[in-house]
Structure formats: C-alpha cells, structure tokens
Amino acid sequence: MQLGLDGMPARLVRVTPSRLATWEDCRRRYRLTYLDRPVPPRGGPRAASTLGAVVHTALQAVFGDAPARRSPARAALEVDRRWSSEGFRDDAQAATYRERARTWVADYVERHAVPDAPEPTGEVVGLERWLSAPMGGMVAEGRADRLDDRAGETVVVDYKTGRRVPDADDARRSPALALYALAARRTLRRPCRRVELHHLPSGTIAAAEHDELSLAAHRERAEGTATELGAATDAFEADPGVAESLFPPAPGPRCASCDVRRHCPEGRAAAPAEPAWAGLAP
Ligand code: SF4
Numbered sequence: 001m002q003l004g005l006d007g008m009p010a011r012l013v014r015v016t017p018s019r020l021a022t023w024e025d026c027r028r029r030y031r032l033t034y035l036d037r038p039v040p041p042r043g044g045p046r047a048a049s050t051l052g053a054v055v056h057t058a059l060q061a062v063f064g065d066a067p068a069r070r071s072p073a074r075a076a077l078e079v080d081r082r083w084s085s086e087g088f089r090d091d092a093q094a095a096t097y098r099e100r101a102r103t104w105v106a107d108y109v110e111r112h113a114v115p116d117a118p119e120p121t122g123e124v125v126g127l128e129r130w131l132s133a134p135m136g137g138m139v140a141e142g143r144a145d146r147l148d149d150r151a152g153e154t155v156v157v158d159y160k161t162g163r164r165v166p167d168a169d170d171a172r173r174s175p176a177l178a179l180y181a182l183a184a185r186r187t188l189r190r191p192c193r194r195v196e197l198h199h200l201p202s203g204t205i206a207a208a209e210h211d212e213l214s215l216a217a218h219r220e221r222a223e224g225t226a227t228e229l230g231a232a233t234d235a236f237e238a239d240p241g242v243a244e245s246l247f248p249p250a251p252g253p254r255c256a257s258c259d260v261r262r263h264c265p266e267g268r269a270a271a272p273a274e275p276a277w278a279g280l281a282p
Contacts, residue, residue: 012134013230016142017176020222023229025254028267030229031247032260035236043259047087048279051097052161054082055200056128056145058105059159063124063146067115072106075113079105087276097280104161104200111203121157122150131183135219138226144180147188154192156180163281165204166197172208178218181210201281 023030032040058078062070079102085094112121126147133140146157156177160166171177177195184192193215197206210218232246251270257279261267 011230011234012139013137013226013233014139014141015222015226015229016140017179018142019229020175020179020225023225026250026258027232027247028249028264029258029260031236031243032263035233035247040260040263043262044276045086046257046259046279047089047093047097047277048162048281050084050086050088051101051280052159054079054084055101055105055161056159057082058101059108059146060127062105062109062113064127067113070109070113070115072110072114075105075109076102089275089277093277100201100281104203107203108198108200122148122155125149125154125188126184129187131180131187133183133186135182136223137230138223140179140183140222142176142180142183144184147184149190150194152190153194154181154184154188154190156184156192156195158195158197160197160199161201161281163279165199165202166206168206168208171195171197171206172210172214175218175222177208178210178215179222182215182219 019030019034022033058075058081061078062075079098083098085091088094088097111117111119124146126144129144129147131142131144144156145159148155148157158174158177174195174197177197181192181195193210195208195210199206235242235246249264249266251266253271255261255264255267256271256274258264258267261273
C-alpha cells in the first residue's frame with residue numbers, strides 16, 4: 001500500500017488515456033475540461049469528431065453481430081443510420097464525407113469482418129469495452145474500441161479516421177494503446193502484447209508488439225503523470241487560488257482547435273481559430 005505525505009494510505013488516482021494526454025498537452029485545458037465546476041461551455045461540434053463517432057459506432061454495430069450477418073452493404077447502411085452533419089461546412093461537404101465514410105467502413109468490413117474475409121482480424125472479445133485496472137498508485141481506465149482474440153492472445157484495436165496515416169512507431173509509442181493492453185491483461189486474464197491502429201481512410205493497419213520492458217516503460221510514465229495530476233487536483237480542490245500556478249496554459253498551434261479556447265486569452269492570442277471542418281481526412 002502506498003502512503004501519502006501525511007502517512008495515511010494514498011488515494012488511488014483514476015486516469016484515462018485522454019486525461020493523461022490532456023495533462024501532458026496543456027494543464028489549463030485539463031483544469032477547464034475535468035476540474036472546473038460548473039463545467040465551462042465548450043466550442044461547437046467539429047466535423048472530424050462527428051465523422052469519427054459515426055464510423056466508430058457503425059463498426060461497433062457490425063462487429064457486434066455474428067460474422068454471417070456482416071456485409072459491406074450492411075456496414076454502409078450503419079453509417080447512414082448514424083449520420084450527422086454537425087460541424088461540416090455545408091450540406092455538400094457533409095454529403096461528400098458521408099459517402100466516403102460509407103466506402104471506408106464497407107471496404108474495411110469486406111477485408112476484415114465477413115466470413116471469408118482475406119484479412120480476418122480474429123474473434124471479437126470486446127467492443128467499446130470498458131477496462132479498469134489498478135496499477136501502483138493509479139487506476140487506469142478507458143474504453144477500448146475493440147479487443148480481438150487471435151490464437152489465445154488479446155489484440156487491442158483502435159480505429160482512426162483523421163488526416164494522418166499512423167505508422168508502427170505511432171502504435172508502439174501510443175500511451176493509450178499500452179494502457180489498454182495492460183488493463184486488458186488484468187481484466188480478461190489473457191496475454192496481450194499486440195496493439196493496432198486501424199486507419200479507415202487509407203485502409204492501413206499500423207501494428208506493434210509490446211514486450212514486458214516497453215509496457216513497463218509506458219506504465220511508469222503513466223504513473224508519474226497520474227501522481228502529478230493527482231497532487232495538483234488535490235491542491236486545487238483544497239484551494240482554487242492555485243489554478244493559475246498549477247494549471248498554466250501551454251499556448252501553441254494546438255490552440256487553433258482547442259474546445260475551451262474561449263476561456264483562454266493566451267491560447268486565442270497564440271493561434272486563430274480553425275474552422276469546425278478543419279482536420280478532416282483529405
Ligand atoms: S487554448 Fe491552448 S493554451 Fe488555452 S487551454 Fe486550450 S490548448 Fe491550452
């Protein structure tokens with residue numbers, strides 16, 4: 001059991017990959033996103049987020065069914081059922097991306113999910129699966145897009161729909177994928193070393209095989225970050241006056257699409273706001 005500074009058992013810090021990433025990215029954004037109450041109003045919907053959500057939930061619906069009931073046409077239909085035009089520039093742009101999303105998921109399902117698929121991805125053992133596992137001084141939590149079983153090992157699958165095509169280094173360096181692998185081991189009690197980024201727009205899969213050392217390095221870094229953000233959170237809850245000193249802004253290009261920039265003068269000065277449809281895959 002870990003002890004805090006006062007000799008009492010230290011509180012476990014609950015973290016998700018997005019909390020850890022936000023803390024490392026910009027502490028003011030962390031405070032505005034996770035700590036301030038009432039929750040400060042955010043920016044409006046962004047097209048890239050809308051598109052990502054539609055694709056994720058369409059694939060969830062298809063993979064939730066038996067392989068015999070999956071088909072490219074069914075996948076395209078699931079996109080139509082969930083389609084939303086929020087954040088797109090206009091109806092024409094939304095229609096273009098709707099058609100692209102239909103093609104992406106139909107091609108993906110044909111290649112990986114139907115009974116005679118040329119590149120089968122294994123038996124699905126988790127869809128949008130909530131994982132939670134204590135590790136040292138933190139509880140790592142999060143929702144994995146998909147967990148596959150391949151020859152008795154769990155594989156972590158994360159869908160991507162953005163502009164950038166990820167590579168194997170992205171998969172290896174991803175703190176989120178490594179934490180999901182660690183949490184999946186604890187939750188499913190099966191080996192889990194392989195993590196994959198499935199990029200729908202390019203139809204590519206970026207994969208990495210972790211070993212004990214690489215997972216331990218990810219875990220150590222996450223625990224260090226969790227300790228920092230837990231201590232800052234405790235200090236802020238005890239005295240909100242520490243907000244500016246413990247949660248400084250980190251102005252930079254990222255501020256252009258930050259959804260709390262309206263509350264951040266430094267961020268607004270650092271970068272003009274991007275339109276809501278910036279960041280879409282070309
Ligand atoms: S606008 Fe920039 S500096 Fe301000 S909270 Fe957002 S990311 Fe941080």
